Amino acid sequence: MATSTEFNLAEATAVLSRTPATLDGLLRGLPDVWVRCKEGRSADGKDTWSAFDIVGHLIVGERTDWMPRVRVLLEKGEARAFDPFDRFAQMDESRGKSLEQLLNDFARLRRESLAALQALNLQPEDLTRRGRHPALGVVTLSELLATWVVHDLTHVHQLSRVMAHQYRDAVGPWSAYLGVLQCAGHSAP
């Protein structure tokens, strides 16, 4: 079977609609050691995120990035660049909340995003419409929507790595066999 796939709106939304349940399965109700600990890869502990931070980041994306960019692309085309995405906004916005609140907020926002996407009733020819990314330049609607999917998967990938690293010493000699412990942190944050 092919190893790279053309973008398909139904297949993309199939992943996007499942991410809240994936995060619930992985995180809801877990002891704090898995939720609040950071990966701690950098020497000074900077720039590493906890599972809690990652869910907060996905919430910010839902509010400010994905559907807002879809709308700018459809309404303004290449004439107006997307607003830059603040990748650290969750550090303030999540403060004082519980993980359960964040998971609930994310699930609700994702449902609203997908309802808004469906309401656009996009046709195949819309997928080639163009917009402008502030750093990457011209991009298409299908590239934006595919990126939304892979962004979800990047953070599932990061979550599994952040959690696994809590046990990087506890596994003893098995660490050599456990791929996630070899991951170079390329998706952090």
Add this chain to the structure above:
Amino acid sequence: MATSTEFNLAEATAVLSRTPATLDGLLRGLPDVWVRCKEGRSADGKDTWSAFDIVGHLIVGERTDWMPRVRVLLEKGEARAFDPFDRFAQMDESRGKSLEQLLNDFARLRRESLAALQALNLQPEDLTRRGRHPALGVVTLSELLATWVVHDLTHVHQLSRVMAHQYRDAVGPWSAYLGVLQCAGHSAP
């Protein structure tokens, strides 16, 4: 907060008990493009797994690896090495099954494993008991149990990567920003 954590049985089983729900959230009901496509990283397409293959591998681990090794360690100590783990058995065992069957099988086997683990009523002093890995040599019970947890997370990490790679061309210029697409496949298979 600390960046590496001592093994704790309750915290470990908290992750192990959630993995079936994580896999359900991520995979159940997804279109085949996400489930059956391999990562296809190697030049000849060899040695890369699909999501379907990965769930099959987790089933084999449940049947032949984790609790069987716990029992060998507790009963034989260092006197008998664990049986080697066949990392390709699922290629035959999963044939003809649906993903839904595999997810159901895995959830049932994991419940049985955790019930058996609980029935052992392990005490803190048991965690330092020693067994023998056929290649790694002497290992402790806590290392074996921690490895079970990180093995789950390694395959969640791999699943997110295998899926993301289906859209590695579809995301266009965003690929530079998406960490999961930079992952060197260190956890495959």
